[in-house]
Amino acid sequence: MSSTSLFSRRHLLRTSALAGAGFFISTRVTRTLAQAAAPSGPFKLPPLPYAFDALEPYIDARTMEIHHDKHHAAYVNNLNKAVADYPDLQKMTAEELVRNLDKVPEKVRTAVRNNAGGDYNHTLFWQSLKKDAGPLQEGPLQEALGELFGDSETGHREFLAKALGLFGSGWVWLSVGKDKKIVLETTPNQDTPWASGNQPLFGLDVWEHAYYLKYQNRRADYVSAVANVINWPFLQDRFDKLTA
Numbered sequence: 571m572s573s574t575s576l577f578s579r580r581h582l583l584r585t586s587a588l589a590g591a592g593f594f595i596s597t598r599v600t601r602t603l604a605q606a607a608a609p610s611g612p613f614k615l616p617p618l619p620y621a622f623d624a625l626e627p628y629i630d631a632r633t634m635e636i637h638h639d640k641h642h643a644a645y646v647n648n649l650n651k652a653v654a655d656y657p658d659l660q661k662m663t664a665e666e667l668v669r670n671l672d673k674v675p676e677k678v679r680t681a682v683r684n685n686a687g688g689d690y691n692h693t694l695f696w697q698s699l700k701k702d703a704g705p706l707q708e709g710p711l712q713e714a715l716g717e718l719f720g721d722s723e724t725g726h727r728e729f730l731a732k733a734l735g736l737f738g739s740g741w742v743w744l745s746v747g748k749d750k751k752i753v754l755e756t757t758p759n760q761d762t763p764w765a766s767g768n769q770p771l772f773g774l775d776v777w778e779h780a781y782y783l784k785y786q787n788r789r790a791d792y793v794s795a796v797a798n799v800i801n802w803p804f805l806q807d808r809f810d811k812l813t814a
């Protein structure tokens with residue numbers, strides 16, 4: 571199969587061998603990364619976990635720099651503004667905020683939804699990408715993807731179709747549903763799968779700011795390029811934790 575296929579060269583087996591109960595979501599990673607930078611307010615821009623050019627030629631350095639230093643930074647700054655008058659919200663992580671939007675005062679709920687979502691989604695996105703991370707290995711994640719898609723070519727095709735079918739700005743997700751099976755879904759804007767009760771495993775940013783400098787309107791080329799830099803070991807570990 572093609573090296574640009576989203577789900578590795580390995581054939582994904584159909585199996586129902588997902589097991590486990592309960593789940594674990596680490597807020598510690600978000601908290602630890604958030605302590606690394608220091609503009610005003612409780613929320614900090616986490617450093618990009620690699621150099622701007624680390625994902626070249628698939629994602630160009632200039633896009634990464636603007637995406638992280640301008641776009642992600644703006645979500646963090648606007649989140650700090652949104653919670654400025656709410657000490658209880660300031661004590662929460664971005665993940666805790668997006669998982670508990672119903673507890674956020676209505677006056678700032680939309681701002682928190684958009685900007686905590688933007689912070690959370692991008693932090694996960696950076697972690698989910700890595701060059702030469704290696705292919706998807708045999709194991710629970712491969713089995714779960716196989717159960718959903720059957721084979722890797724179908725997985726790539728269906729993920730791409732979701733990305734191309736998303737009108738406007740948003741994210742394409744591989745999420746973990748309540749039954750521990752993987753769900754392919756989209757969210758608009760900076761909404762997260764948490765809003766529908768699913769746990770986000772991998773989100774692909776399909777806002778134009780994620781690809782327009784290099785790929786212009788060719789969203790399909792961007793999606794296929796990202797397939798080359800997916801951090802499968804990270805996602806395998808995350809899937810294990812989400813389904814533990």
Ligand SMILES: [Fe+2]
Nearest residue numbers: 641775777780
């Ligand atoms: Fe983005």
